[in-house]
Amino acid sequence: MSRTFSIRQLTKEMGVTSRTLRHYEDEGLLSPERRGQARIYSQRDRARLMLILRGRRVGFTLAEIGEILDLYDADESGVAQLSHSKKKFVERLTALERQRVDIDESIAELKLGITAIENRLAEETPPPPVRVAGYSVMPAGE
Amino acid sequence: MSRTFSIRQLTKEMGVTSRTLRHYEDEGLLSPERRGQARIYSQRDRARLMLILRGRRVGFTLAEIGEILDLYDADESGVAQLSHSKKKFVERLTALERQRVDIDESIAELKLGITAIENRLAEETPPPPVRVAGYSVMPAGE
DNA sequence: ATTCAGCTTGACGTTCACGTAAACGGTAAA
DNA sequence: TTTACCGTTTACGTGAACGTCAAGCTGAAT
Numbered sequence: 001m002s003r004t005f006s007i008r009q010l011t012k013e014m015g016v017t018s019r020t021l022r023h024y025e026d027e028g029l030l031s032p033e034r035r036g037q038a039r040i041y042s043q044r045d046r047a048r049l050m051l052i053l054r055g056r057r058v059g060f061t062l063a064e065i066g067e068i069l070d071l072y073d074a075d076e077s078g079v080a081q082l083s084h085s086k087k088k089f090v091e092r093l094t095a096l097e098r099q100r101v102d103i104d105e106s107i108a109e110l111k112l113g114i115t116a117i118e119n120r121l122a123e124e125t126p127p128p129p130v131r132v133a134g135y136s137v138m139p140a141g142e
Numbered sequence: 143m144s145r146t147f148s149i150r151q152l153t154k155e156m157g158v159t160s161r162t163l164r165h166y167e168d169e170g171l172l173s174p175e176r177r178g179q180a181r182i183y184s185q186r187d188r189a190r191l192m193l194i195l196r197g198r199r200v201g202f203t204l205a206e207i208g209e210i211l212d213l214y215d216a217d218e219s220g221v222a223q224l225s226h227s228k229k230k231f232v233e234r235l236t237a238l239e240r241q242r243v244d245i246d247e248s249i250a251e252l253k254l255g256i257t258a259i260e261n262r263l264a265e266e267t268p269p270p271p272v273r274v275a276g277y278s279v280m281p282a283g284e
Numbered sequence: 285a286t287t288c289a290g291c292t293t294g295a296c297g298t299t300c301a302c303g304t305a306a307a308c309g310g311t312a313a314a
Numbered sequence: 315t316t317t318a319c320c321g322t323t324t325a326c327g328t329g330a331a332c333g334t335c336a337a338g339c340t341g342a343a344t
Contacts, residue, residue, distance in 0.1 A: 008320075018321085023302060037309075037322055057244045059201045062301070072255065079266055086259045093252045100245050102199045103238055110235045113214065117228045124221055149291075160291085165332060179292055179339070203330070 004033075005041040014049060024052060027062050029069060058096065068092065146175075147183040156191060166194060169204050171211060200238065210234065 007018050021039075024030045029052055032039040041049075048069060055065040071085045149160050163181075166172045171194055174181040183191075190211060197207040213227045 006320085017303080019302065019304085022322090027301095039321085054244050054248060056301095057201075057241060058248050059199075068252075068255075079263060082259055082263055082266075086256060086263070089252050089256045089259065093249060093256065096245055096249050096252065099199060100242070100249070102196050103242050103245060106196060106200050107235060107238050107242070110210075110231050110238065113210075114228060114231045114235065117224055117231065121221065121224055121228070124224075159333080161332065161334085164292090169331095178341095181291085198331095205330090 002043050004043075005046060007039050007041070010041055010046065010049065014053060016053070021049075024049070024062070027066060029062065029066050058099065060092075064092070144185050146185075147188060149181050149183070152183055152188065152191065156195060158195070163191075166191070166204070169208060171204060171208050201241065202234075206234070 005013075007021055010016075010021060011018050021030065025032070025039075030041075030045055030048060032041045032045050034040065051069065052062075052065050055068065056062075060068075067088060071088060074081060074085060077085070147155075149163055152158075152163060153160050163172065167174070167181075172183075172187055172190060174183045174187050176182065193211065194204075194207050197210065198204075202210075209230060213230060216223060216227060219227070
């Protein structure tokens with residue numbers, strides 16, 4: 001008997017608000033069962049949520065994420081649908097690969113910026129530590 | 143005498159609208175010169191714009207991009223400002239590195255999805271082409 | 285002088301992804 | 315029973331990043 005999750009559990013584990021989960025449900029990205037009125041999330045729901053959040057972090061819109069999730073579900077589709085799905089996937093893929101380049105470039109540049117700052121900080125660092133009997137002694141803060 | 147650019151040139155080259163450029167100006171990310179009323183962009187403006195667009199592609203908000211641009215400009219700052227800047231840079235850096243992981247995972251998963259689709263397409267491909275006198279002949283669509 | 289293309293400044297509109305407040309239901313402990 | 319939580323729906327609000335008019339200036343060509 002597979003585990004289930006309350007909305008609170010999921011929000012705490014994933015770091016989102018309940019509003020967010022309901023919003024994803026409104027958008028058709030999640031569809032938890034109901035016990036009475038309350039939502040009860042399955043492991044599958046949880047897995048989908050993780051995909052959603054990752055998709056969000058890499059900049060997909062909820063609509064795009066929805067498409068992708070649908071594609072994974074669409075096991076019952078004809079050749080036309082399938083190759084349309086493939087096209088969508090490939091689109092996302094190339095977009096992501098471009099983004100990967102952007103990220104790497106940004107990372108490189110930020111690193112340059114950081115070492116530049118470090119150098120300027122090093123310059124401006126006035127009295128060097130004094131060595132006394134083998135110990136490094138910082139000058140007293142005035 | 144360094145080159146300059148009209149707003150149209152820049153929009154065409156960068157694939158953005160003039161509205162977008164003006165918006166970036168409103169937000170303090172760009173500040174082109176004026177010849178009379180018209181904006182005239184320098185190479186520096188162009189370079190900044192490229193940074194802005196890349197920042198946008200990797201998911202930074204305009205405010206964050208503004209901070210970063212400011213940091214690059216801030217050559218006239220004390221130690222306090224500098225180490226604050228460094229902190230900001232490092233924050234962005236770790237965020238980007240996390241995002242890089244997300245991207246790689248997403249790419250891997252999309253690739254899986256694609257090959258899965260390809261397999262299903264391969265299965266469903268029914269009558270193989272018939273060879274007639276050296277020509278490949280597809281079966282007639284009913 | 286007029287027309288036109290290209291630029292300008294407002295300023296209201298739109299989409300996305302939720303935030304937030306109001307009002308109410310279920311249950312379990314005090 | 316009252317209090318305390320946790321959950322629900324409904325619905326208006328918000329911030330970011332522009333889009334989309336409307337109305338007007340401006341220099342070059344006809």
